[in-house]
Amino acid sequence: xxxxxxxxxxxxxxxxxxxxxxxxxxxxxxxxxxxxxxxxxxxxxxxxxxxxxxxxxxxxxxxxxxxxxxxxxxxxxxxxxxxxxxxxxxxxxxxxxxxxxxxxxxxxxxxxxxxxxxxxxxxxxxxxxxxxxxxxxxxxxxxxxxxxxxxxxxxxxxxxxxxxxxxxxxxxxxxxxxxxxxxxxxxxxxxxxxxxxxxxxxxxxxxxxxxxxxxxxxxxxxxxxxxxxxxxxxxxxxxxxxxxxxxxxxxxxxxxxxxxxxxxxxxxxxxxxxxxxxxxxxxxxxxxxxxxxxxxxxxxxxxxxxxxxxxxxxxxxxxxxxxxxxxxxxxxxxxxxxxxxxxxxxxxxxxxxxxxxxxxxxxxxxxxxxxxxxxxxxxxxxxxxxxxxxxxxxxxxxxxxxxxxxxxxxxxxxxxxxxxxxxxxxxxxxxxxxxxxxxxxxxxxxxxxxxxxxxxxxxxxxxxxxxxxxxxxxxxxxxxxx
Amino acid sequence: xxxxxxxxxxxxxxxxxxxxxxxxxxxxxxxxxxxxxxxxxxxxxxxxxxxxxxxxxxxxxxxxxxxxxxxxxxxxxxxxxxxxxxxxxxxxxxxxxxxxxxxxxxxxxxxxxxxxxxxxxxxxxxxxxxxxxxxxxxxxxxxxxxxxxxxxxxxxxxxxxxxxxxxxxxxxxxxxxxxxxxxxxxxxxxxxxxxxxxxxxxxxxxxxxxxxxxxxxxxxxxxxxxxxxxxxxxxxxxxxxxxxxxxxxxxxxxxxxxxxxxxxxxxxxxxxxxxxxxxxxxxxxxxxxxxxxxxxxxxxxxxxxxxxxxxxxxxxxxxxxxxxxxxxxxxxxxxxxxxxxxxxxxxxxxxxxxxxxxxxxxxxxxxxxxxxxxxxxxxxxxxxxxxxxxxxxxxxxxxxxxxxxxxxxxxxxxxxxxxxxxxxxxxxxxxxxxxxxxxxxxxxxxxxxxxxxxxxxxxxxxxxxxxxxxxxxxxxxxxxxx
Numbered sequence: 001x002x003x004x005x006x007x008x009x010x011x012x013x014x015x016x017x018x019x020x021x022x023x024x025x026x027x028x029x030x031x032x033x034x035x036x037x038x039x040x041x042x043x044x045x046x047x048x049x050x051x052x053x054x055x056x057x058x059x060x061x062x063x064x065x066x067x068x069x070x071x072x073x074x075x076x077x078x079x080x081x082x083x084x085x086x087x088x089x090x091x092x093x094x095x096x097x098x099x100x101x102x103x104x105x106x107x108x109x110x111x112x113x114x115x116x117x118x119x120x121x122x123x124x125x126x127x128x129x130x131x132x133x134x135x136x137x138x139x140x141x142x143x144x145x146x147x148x149x150x151x152x153x154x155x156x157x158x159x160x161x162x163x164x165x166x167x168x169x170x171x172x173x174x175x176x177x178x179x180x181x182x183x184x185x186x187x188x189x190x191x192x193x194x195x196x197x198x199x200x201x202x203x204x205x206x207x208x209x210x211x212x213x214x215x216x217x218x219x220x221x222x223x224x225x226x227x228x229x230x231x232x233x234x235x236x237x238x239x240x241x242x243x244x245x246x247x248x249x250x251x252x253x254x255x256x257x258x259x260x261x262x263x264x265x266x267x268x269x270x271x272x273x274x275x276x277x278x279x280x281x282x283x284x285x286x287x288x289x290x291x292x293x294x295x296x297x298x299x300x301x302x303x304x305x306x307x308x309x310x311x312x313x314x315x316x317x318x319x320x321x322x323x324x325x326x327x328x329x330x331x332x333x334x335x336x337x338x339x340x341x342x343x344x345x346x347x348x349x350x351x352x353x354x355x356x357x358x359x360x361x362x363x364x365x366x367x368x369x370x371x372x373x374x375x376x377x378x379x380x381x382x383x384x385x386x387x388x389x390x391x392x393x394x395x396x397x398x399x400x401x402x403x404x405x406x407x408x409x410x411x412x413x414x415x416x417x418x419x420x421x422x423x424x425x426x427x428x429x430x431x432x433x434x435x436x437x438x439x440x441x442x443x444x445x446x447x448x449x450x451x452x453x454x455x456x457x458x459x460x461x462x463x464x465x466x467x468x469x470x471x472x473x474x475x476x477x478x479x480x481x482x
Numbered sequence: 483x484x485x486x487x488x489x490x491x492x493x494x495x496x497x498x499x500x501x502x503x504x505x506x507x508x509x510x511x512x513x514x515x516x517x518x519x520x521x522x523x524x525x526x527x528x529x530x531x532x533x534x535x536x537x538x539x540x541x542x543x544x545x546x547x548x549x550x551x552x553x554x555x556x557x558x559x560x561x562x563x564x565x566x567x568x569x570x571x572x573x574x575x576x577x578x579x580x581x582x583x584x585x586x587x588x589x590x591x592x593x594x595x596x597x598x599x600x601x602x603x604x605x606x607x608x609x610x611x612x613x614x615x616x617x618x619x620x621x622x623x624x625x626x627x628x629x630x631x632x633x634x635x636x637x638x639x640x641x642x643x644x645x646x647x648x649x650x651x652x653x654x655x656x657x658x659x660x661x662x663x664x665x666x667x668x669x670x671x672x673x674x675x676x677x678x679x680x681x682x683x684x685x686x687x688x689x690x691x692x693x694x695x696x697x698x699x700x701x702x703x704x705x706x707x708x709x710x711x712x713x714x715x716x717x718x719x720x721x722x723x724x725x726x727x728x729x730x731x732x733x734x735x736x737x738x739x740x741x742x743x744x745x746x747x748x749x750x751x752x753x754x755x756x757x758x759x760x761x762x763x764x765x766x767x768x769x770x771x772x773x774x775x776x777x778x779x780x781x782x783x784x785x786x787x788x789x790x791x792x793x794x795x796x797x798x799x800x801x802x803x804x805x806x807x808x809x810x811x812x813x814x815x816x817x818x819x820x821x822x823x824x825x826x827x828x829x830x831x832x833x834x835x836x837x838x839x840x841x842x843x844x845x846x847x848x849x850x851x852x853x854x855x856x857x858x859x860x861x862x863x864x865x866x867x868x869x870x871x872x873x874x875x876x877x878x879x880x881x882x883x884x885x886x887x888x889x890x891x892x893x894x895x896x897x898x899x900x901x902x903x904x905x906x907x908x909x910x911x912x913x914x915x916x917x918x919x920x921x922x923x924x925x926x927x928x929x930x931x932x933x934x935x936x937x938x939x940x941x942x943x944x945x946x947x948x949x950x951x952x953x954x955x956x957x958x959x960x961x962x963x964x
Contacts, residue, residue, distance in 0.1 A: 013525055017723065019518045036501045036693075042797055043495055043806035075557030075694065076722030082711050108721065111711040211518075211725040212557065212694040228710055229564050229593040239590065240558030241499065243693040246728075315524055324525035 004208055004257070005360020010322040012369065014206070015158055015186060015301055015356035021208025021253035028210060028249035035244035040232060049244045056244075056251040063255055064193045064202075064217060072216040072237045073247050077185060077203020080214030082112040084181045084201045086227035087218070088150040089116060092179070096147030097121040102134040102164065103344035104157050106183055110340070122147070131291040132162040132345045140172045151180050155187035155194055159328050159341040159354060160290040161301035163187070170196035179222055189257060190265035190299050198222040207257040208358075209250030212243050260359070268357045269299035271366045275355060279304050282374045287458060289347055300358070303328070305342075306351040307455065308424050309380050314353060317376045323369050326354040338419075338447040348454040349447050350419040409438045415473045419447040423455050430461065430480050437480055438464065444473030452476045486690055486739070487842020492804040494851065496688070497640055497668055497783055497838035503690025503735035510692060510731035517726035522714060531726045538726075538733040545736055546675045546684075546699060554698040554719045555729050559667060559685020562696030564594040566663045566683045568709035569700070570632040571598060574661070578629030579603040584616040584646065585826035586639050588665055592822070604629070613773040614644040614827045622654045633662050637669035637676055641810050641823040641836060642772040643783035645669070652678035661704055671739060672747035672781050680704040689739040690840075691732030694725050742841070750839045751781035753848045757837060761786050764856045769940060771829055782840070785810070787824075788833040789937065790906050791862050796835060799858045805851050808836040820901075820929040830936040831929050832901040891920040897955045901929040905937050912943065912962050919962055920946065926955030934958050 004021045005011070011019070020028075035052040037045035054068075061068040074080045089099060099116055101109050103125050113123040126139035134153060143151045151173055156163045170180040174196075182197035189207050194200050199222050204213035216237070218224040230239045257264075276288050285307035290297050306314065311327035318325055328339030328349060338349035357366075412429050414422040422443040433439050441452060449466070456463040456478060464477040486503045487493070493501070502510075517534040519527035536550075543550040556562045571581060581598055583591050585607050595605040608621035616635060625633045633655055638645045652662040656678075664679035671689050676682050681704050686695035700706040700719070712721045739746075758770050767789035772779050788796065793809035800807055810821030810831060820831035839848075894911050896904040904925040915921055923934060931948070938945040944961040951957055 008527075011525075011527060013523065013527075016523055016528075017518070017520050019527075020514050025514065032502050032507065032692075036499070038499050041495065041498055041806075041808070042794060043493075043801050043808075045490075045493060045495075045501075045806055046498075075561070075725075078713065078722035079557070082721060086711075107713060108711070111713055111721070115711040205723070210514075210727070211723060212728060214722070229568075229590070229597040231560065231589060231593055239564060239593070240560035240696070241687070241693060243557075245692070246694060312524060319525050324523075324527055326523070326525075 014358040017205035024249035024253035027252035031245035031248040038241040074214040077214040080201040091223035091225040092149035100151040154183040161298035204250035212246040213250035305348040309351040496840035499687035506731035506735035509734035513727035513730040520723040559696040562683035562698040573705035573707040574631035582633040636665040643780035686732035694728040695732035791833040
């Protein structure tokens with residue numbers, strides 16, 4: 001393989017990590033010869049490692065527009081992001097113990113915030129609009145509150161690609177001395193490093209670097225303090241001997257990827273536009289998420305939601321047909337909570353598919369995908385019991401007995417039914433009542449709360465209210481408006 | 483390279499990490515093809531990664547005598563050790579916040595203990611005998627105190643090779659319900675995993691695995707709780723996608739290394755005995771550290787101290803002659819504190835050399851080393867100003883003016899002189915006073931405290947007392963006994 005990602009033309013999940021970039025593979029091979037030793041050792045082998053590490057650090061720093069001594073290599077992007085947040089909080093302890101972040105950050109930020117909370121800290125969360133863009137005014141207002149030590153904002157959202165106003169946020173926060181930590185992650189592949197951020201992080205797996213390398217930039221004067229035990233590694237900012245061969249490979253692929261980033265970004269943006277344009281035309285009841293303006297989102301990523309289907313079932317169906325995608329769907333037994341990003345946007349969480357492209361994907365691959373998709377969606381919908389698409393061959397299974405009451409109209413008991421079935425039940429039952437009348441859906445799937453609300457918004461119907469039930473689950477009252 | 487460590491026959495620093503084992507290189511190469519994806523993904527690539535990871539976990543668990551679900555892969559041996567300690571403390575918070583460990587643990591344990599202390603916890607330290615073996619009675623007595631949550635003991639010391647009584651300690655502690663965390667590190671290469679320890683750790687770099695892999699075993703019922711933020715990786719015990727290719731390689735080299743461990747352990751023990759036997763014969767004023775009994779120490783590691791020389795200068799001299807060794811010496815500007823292991827043993831800290839062998843080192847390499855060593859030592863001693871070995875060509879520089887006082891005899895002002903010079907000054911001056919008389923050495927090098935005491939023990943002289951000086955440094959009063 002000489003082209004990045006060649007042999008992976010059906011892999012549409014770049015945002016979950018890429019196969020090793022050819023230059024990374026080559027660099028790693030060489031670095032295992034000369035860079036296997038601990039670079040802090042005074043032996044010849046140690047010095048050769050140190051030379052490789054220094055060179056990699058300088059090259060990466062130049063690429064990121066920072067000084068070499070501002071760059072720390074950590075064991076993963078998640079490690080880098082968590083330690084960026086917690087280290088900024090530790091370094092600013094005197095200012096207070098409050099962390100501000102958006103509602104759509106990477107789960108590593110939520111994990112760090114939980115950890116901080118368990119130790120007496122606090123987190124304030126700024127909301128987002130339906131495209132997942134943070135409410136900048138709210139973000140700045142929260143960050144200005146007394147006791148705020150630091151604030152975190154992603155450069156672009158990892159699930160729907162929405163770019164966040166990090167330069168504006170960093171500028172506003174600088175006025176009252178609160179530092180901004182930026183999860184630069186996905187934006188760094190084809191975009192620019194966040195020049196205004198005092199602290200930012202990246203994950204080498206997103207540009208074809210090996211696992212085992214996260215980048216943490218702590219600019220001079222940023223008051224970052226290692227939140228976990230360290231040793232002498234990485235100037236006292238990390239623990240354990242640095243993984244020199246992996247770092248060398250990660251930096252080689254960063255440079256190679258970013259050398260092509262303008263042309264490759266344009267090419268991938270064209271493919272993404274094609275998907276955004278085609279999916280709503282060829283797949284019924286599908287909506288594309290994120291902002292319409294291409295400049296407001298990542299060039300290589302798109303997410304859409306299909307009503308009346310389980311995203312993970314679609315993921316499996318597409319995988320069977322040779323395409324790897326991702327889903328924020330929550331319809332499996334092991335992830336009971338729906339994607340916090342989709343919930344915060346008010347989007348449907350159950351039939352969600354994320355596509356993220358890379359240099360190994362061409363126009364023909366995308367056309368192949370678009371040709372396969374409608375059929376795959378139809379196949380999954382046909383499997384779901386009670387699906388409208390199932391037709392007469394698989395008659396919809398009626399919901400559990402409904403019991404109309406005098407004051408609130410018919411009741412549909414969807415308890416015990418997993419997503420997307422509660423939404424399906426509502427979609428089937430609502431046309432049966434008069435415009436202006438109400439229907440109550442009882443459901444206990446955790447995704448129902450966001451999905452019933454999202455469906456009503458998408459379909460122009462009204463979710464009047466919802467109330468917990470003594471017998472378990474929630475009652476959702478829906479008024480038919482059209 | 484097909485033999486482990488071939489091409490590294492002058493590398494005598496195995497305990498600092500080995501070059502990649504040939505089977506690790508091969509396994510990693512293959513795993514980068516099939517194991518690059520995040521194993522938690524439901525795509526084909528994710529499933530192939532998960533299969534590789536599961537197979538590696540099962541193979542490693544079988545090798546270590548544990549269940550696969552008791553084994554967690556972390557980013558380094560240091561990460562594993564720190565999280566073993568802090569996770570055991572977190573899981574046993576109800577029992578108290580006191581940690582017990584020996585005085586000669588790896589610096590990662592001290593870093594974890596410091597971190598714990600900064601957060602209100604406490605650490606009690608058990609001393610060791612002059613061979614570095616922990617005082618088991620004291621260790622057990624400390625662990626029995628109220629509020630002790632957990633205790634840590636290494637299987638074998640990383641600087642001098644002394645085996646610790648981990649089975650006895652684990653058994654004694656189990657009687658009153660305090661778990662033992664064992665740093666199995668160096669012992670795992672040619673020895674046995676600590677069967678009695680509820681929690682233990684290892685570092686793949688010690689057996690030719692790649693950087694980026696530490697092993698943490700938390701046996702069922704051991705009440706370990708992740709001390710830092712985690713995600714779903716490694717059953718919620720780690721953060722960030724696991725580094726599957728590195729893990730596969732680490733496990734392949736663990737099995738390959740341990741398949742030969744009996745024969746290889748015997749072979750290396752023979753080479754080490756040869757070094758232990760020869761060094762005191764061919765190098766003047768050299769002492770071998772650690773227990774005499776070969777069963778009481780690691781087969782592949784030996785440390786000796788040479789009086790009147792700077793260990794790091796000898797390290798550099800040996801490196802120039804083609805041999806890589808390690809030094810616990812403290813005579814460089816960037817490590818101002820002497821090795822805590824050597825200090826705890828009461829050994830000389832300044833002229834220390836650690837040799838640790840591996841499968842790529844043969845008898846001929848050791849003989850070559852032994853032939854070179856006396857000359858290298860003489861060359862370094864000749865460079866040191868004031869060295870007895872320097873002879874008339876480089877006359878000893880007199881110490882700063884000494885001023886005899888009525889009550890305490892002559893005073894030698896060695897302040898401002900770095901190790902090994904204060905010891906040299908004492909060695910030169912003591913023969914000039916009468917047997918039974920006293921000499922006072924003033925010194926401000928941090929290593930002087932342990933080194934002057936160690937020298938007196940080695941030479942059968944008496945360190946009467948020591949006292950801080952208002953003008954800086956310390957006054958050491960020495961009585962000539964012979």
